[in-house]
Amino acid sequence: MAKHKKQPRPKAETPKGFRDYFGAEVTQRDAMLRAIAEVYDLYGFDALESSAIETVEALGKFLPDVDRPNAGVFAWQEGEAGGSGDWLALRYDLTAPLARVYAQHKNDLPTPYRRYAMGPVWRNEKPGPGRFRQFYQCDADTVGSAGMAADAEICAMLADTLEAVGIARGDYVVRINNRKVLNGVMEVAGVLDPSHPEKFAEARGIVLRAIDKLDRLGTDGVAALLGEGRRDESGDFAKGAGLSPAQAGTVLGFVGARRETGAATVARLRELVQNSATGIEGVDELEQIAGLLAAGGYGADRIVIDPSVVRGLGYYTGPVYEAELTFEIFDDKGRRRQFGSVAGGGRYDDLVRRFTGQDVPATGISIGVDRLLAALREKGRMRSAGRGPVVVTVMDRERMADYQAMAAELRKSGVRAEVYLGNPKNFGNQLKYADRRASPLAVIEGAEEKARGVVQIKDLALGARIAENATLEEWKERPAQVEIARGDLVSCVRDMLASRSGGA
Numbered sequence: 001m002a003k004h005k006k007q008p009r010p011k012a013e014t015p016k017g018f019r020d021y022f023g024a025e026v027t028q029r030d031a032m033l034r035a036i037a038e039v040y041d042l043y044g045f046d047a048l049e050s051s052a053i054e055t056v057e058a059l060g061k062f063l064p065d066v067d068r069p070n071a072g073v074f075a076w077q078e079g080e081a082g083g084s085g086d087w088l089a090l091r092y093d094l095t096a097p098l099a100r101v102y103a104q105h106k107n108d109l110p111t112p113y114r115r116y117a118m119g120p121v122w123r124n125e126k127p128g129p130g131r132f133r134q135f136y137q138c139d140a141d142t143v144g145s146a147g148m149a150a151d152a153e154i155c156a157m158l159a160d161t162l163e164a165v166g167i168a169r170g171d172y173v174v175r176i177n178n179r180k181v182l183n184g185v186m187e188v189a190g191v192l193d194p195s196h197p198e199k200f201a202e203a204r205g206i207v208l209r210a211i212d213k214l215d216r217l218g219t220d221g222v223a224a225l226l227g228e229g230r231r232d233e234s235g236d237f238a239k240g241a242g243l244s245p246a247q248a249g250t251v252l253g254f255v256g257a258r259r260e261t262g263a264a265t266v267a268r269l270r271e272l273v274q275n276s277a278t279g280i281e282g283v284d285e286l287e288q289i290a291g292l293l294a295a296g297g298y299g300a301d302r303i304v305i306d307p308s309v310v311r312g313l314g315y316y317t318g319p320v321y322e323a324e325l326t327f328e329i330f331d332d333k334g335r336r337r338q339f340g341s342v343a344g345g346g347r348y349d350d351l352v353r354r355f356t357g358q359d360v361p362a363t364g365i366s367i368g369v370d371r372l373l374a375a376l377r378e379k380g381r382m383r384s385a386g387r388g389p390v391v392v393t394v395m396d397r398e399r400m401a402d403y404q405a406m407a408a409e410l411r412k413s414g415v416r417a418e419v420y421l422g423n424p425k426n427f428g429n430q431l432k433y434a435d436r437r438a439s440p441l442a443v444i445e446g447a448e449e450k451a452r453g454v455v456q457i458k459d460l461a462l463g464a465r466i467a468e469n470a471t472l473e474e475w476k477e478r479p480a481q482v483e484i485a486r487g488d489l490v491s492c493v494r495d496m497l498a499s500r501s502g503g504a
Helices: 023-042 095-108 148-165 179-189 201-212 214-226 245-255 262-273 277-295 369-378 397-412 427-436 447-452 460-469 472-477 486-503
Strands: 053-055 075-077 087-090 113-122 134-143 172-178 229-231 237-239 303-305 319-330 336-347 362-368 390-392 417-419 441-444 454-459 481-485
Touching: 023 113, 023 134, 023 148, 023 369, 053 095, 095 113, 095 134, 095 362, 134 148, 134 369, 148 172, 148 277, 148 303, 148 319, 148 336, 148 362, 172 179, 172 277, 179 201, 179 245, 179 262, 179 277, 201 214, 201 245, 214 229, 214 245, 245 262, 262 277, 262 303, 277 303, 277 319, 319 362, 319 369, 336 369, 362 369, 390 397, 390 427, 397 417, 397 486, 427 441, 427 460, 441 486, 447 454, 454 460, 454 486, 481 486
Parallel strands: 172 303, 390 417, 390 441
Antiparallel strands: 053 087, 075 087, 113 134, 134 362, 172 319, 229 237, 319 336, 336 362, 441 454, 454 481
16 A cells, blocks of 8 residues: 655745734834824825735836836736736735726815825845835825925925934935936936937936935946946946936936035026926926925925935836935944935826826825834834733632633723733743733732732832842832732732833
């Protein structure tokens, strides 16, 4: 009789490029998203939760990986193998789904339509340190308004949002540019022909990506990519845009056009775009945005015009913006560097037209949730670990109902609490469990306490501090365990937790 081959056990590991989130990571993210949602709500934006799966057709060709069109998503075809069903894909951002939602439900939505959305997105890209294939985004968009007031509002809201979650003024800057200005510069440089938009498209794509890498490569690196190309430290060669020195000089002049004031920057940009109607229109729009922001009290300490901002995605048609955190951190190699970008966005007036055939103006911003959380931790604005529940220990198995009643009373009063559900035989293991749960307090009631109508409350964190640092006299003066009447359980626990929070 043939012997059945034993099936190997599956590996207990996440797929490459993905990760799991535990306890404090999830609660910290939720708390931050609630703070962001409060700002968005204050500005009149409504929440939207769209499908995580879209048709590939609906997502379009506006993928992050422009060198591999339609290769940056997780996609599959409906139906049997080799069938002819629709191709579906996990969304790669929250903007392309918004275009589909608005086109589908426009008759039921107000115009303009202000919406915000929060959730995971997926990109089928090569993972690396700190770069995952699933990550969270937090977007806010206005659809149906062509005026620059919508763009100014988005930028102001972004600045307010950063401050609301704990980024201090002076530790961030929102930078604004306009793709029309860049198009005007490329028209002057001879790499954009308005009568033949597809002409020089490859070169323009390289120019956009080169400018987007200015912070990392510096002026010399960008200049190399504008010309013949650049070989990096690993020896890999990146093809350049093939611009002449004069053409490259025009583009680099645009990148370095920022001046001390917004007005001076606008004046310099007007010089660069010369007679390009598109470029002049873009400069006018920047000037309008700057005026609106100034009227709202948003000065250069928070929002600036910066021509080096281009944004990588291909669907932007006008103003683009980026939020950069300016404080320094140490990288993996111990080198100082600025924290960098945590949000970006812009105007994308052509995206909805793919569905409707009609122009529908839109503008919005996307916050990188994981990046912003990491920044808050760097600044000490979030505790590295959340406070765990109060643990009600189990001294007598037969009295489990009593312990459940204690936990229920604490929960009804708003205190996070749980009953120990493991083997209660070893009391030390119960306290070890409470320690692993980051529990602030443990409630103890044995048969002797029950007979006297009292309970013991052990302050776990205080006990650890006393054991580590205190003298014998201090130990006696500040006991880590107190005895109280059973009827005072809730009020005493609440007071102890409030006292600890106030001293944190």
